Amino acid sequence: MTTPAQPLTLAAQAGTGGILLWIVLPYLSLAVFVLGHIWRYRYDKFGWTTRSSQLYESRLLRIGSPLFHFGILVVLIGHIGGLVIPKSWTEAARISEHTYHISAVVLGTIAGVATLGGLAILIYRRRTVGPVFSATTRNDKAMYLSLTVTIVLGLAATVAANVVGGGYDYRETISPWFRSVFYFQPDPALMTGAPLLFRLHAISALLLFAAWPFTRLVHMLTAPVGYLTRPYIVYRSRDVRLGARAPRRGWERTGS
Numbered sequence: 001m002t003t004p005a006q007p008l009t010l011a012a013q014a015g016t017g018g019i020l021l022w023i024v025l026p027y028l029s030l031a032v033f034v035l036g037h038i039w040r041y042r043y044d045k046f047g048w049t050t051r052s053s054q055l056y057e058s059r060l061l062r063i064g065s066p067l068f069h070f071g072i073l074v075v076l077i078g079h080i081g082g083l084v085i086p087k088s089w090t091e092a093a094r095i096s097e098h099t100y101h102i103s104a105v106v107l108g109t110i111a112g113v114a115t116l117g118g119l120a121i122l123i124y125r126r127r128t129v130g131p132v133f134s135a136t137t138r139n140d141k142a143m144y145l146s147l148t149v150t151i152v153l154g155l156a157a158t159v160a161a162n163v164v165g166g167g168y169d170y171r172e173t174i175s176p177w178f179r180s181v182f183y184f185q186p187d188p189a190l191m192t193g194a195p196l197l198f199r200l201h202a203i204s205a206l207l208l209f210a211a212w213p214f215t216r217l218v219h220m221l222t223a224p225v226g227y228l229t230r231p232y233i234v235y236r237s238r239d240v241r242l243g244a245r246a247p248r249r250g251w252e253r254t255g256s
């Protein structure tokens with residue numbers, strides 16, 4: 001007597017490699033990201049900084065830094081919208097798939113190019129300006145490499161699939177997989193069928209997030225809230241002619 005074939009489980013569909021990449025790696029990366037920041041904040045508060053090099057050189061920094069930061073902000077918002085917001089929600093808001101697709105591709109490509117261009121300027125500055133290069137650690141070099149690879153793969157995936165190719169709707173595969181990780185019901189089979197560049201981009205992003213707490217990227221999670229309640233800093237002048245004119249607000253003279 002024969003029995004009907006049983007449907008393949010998620011593990012069988014994805015294989016061992018799929019389980020490691022799309023179940024184990026995401027949770028491992030997420031755990032290191034959270035616990036690493038807690039450890040860094042508790043034991044390395046003085047190292048929680050960007051280690052600014054503006055005093056060494058400012059001309060290239062004024063160009064590259066805004067270009068990179070504004071570009072990465074748009075990229076981040078786009079990823080949140082594309083991965084977190086279900087396709088049914090945009091359809092319920094009467095945003096057609098064509099409108100969403102065109103907007104995402106155009107804005108994503110422009111933001112990606114701006115981010116990559118800004119990052120290229122910052123890396124060039126760090127390599128060619130002596131004092132800045134001297135202050136660059138191995139950790140910084142590894143961080144720049146990981147960040148560059150992730151951005152290049154993301155931009156290449158967008159261009160290859162949606163500009164050069166016939167288009168790819170990642171909200172049918174990658175987005176549901178991403179949300180399934182946070183539902184604690186990960187579906188690795190969704191990622192095994194995604195285009196190679198999208199999978200490489202996802203893997204590089206997971207590795208980047210795992211390394212994040214141990215690099216200068218931690219400053220992105222910092223907000224200067226303390227400045228709102230911090231007392232004034234009193235500056236004293238040795239200029240004896242200071243009393244010749246009324247001081248500006250905030251610069252009133254104090255007693256000796």
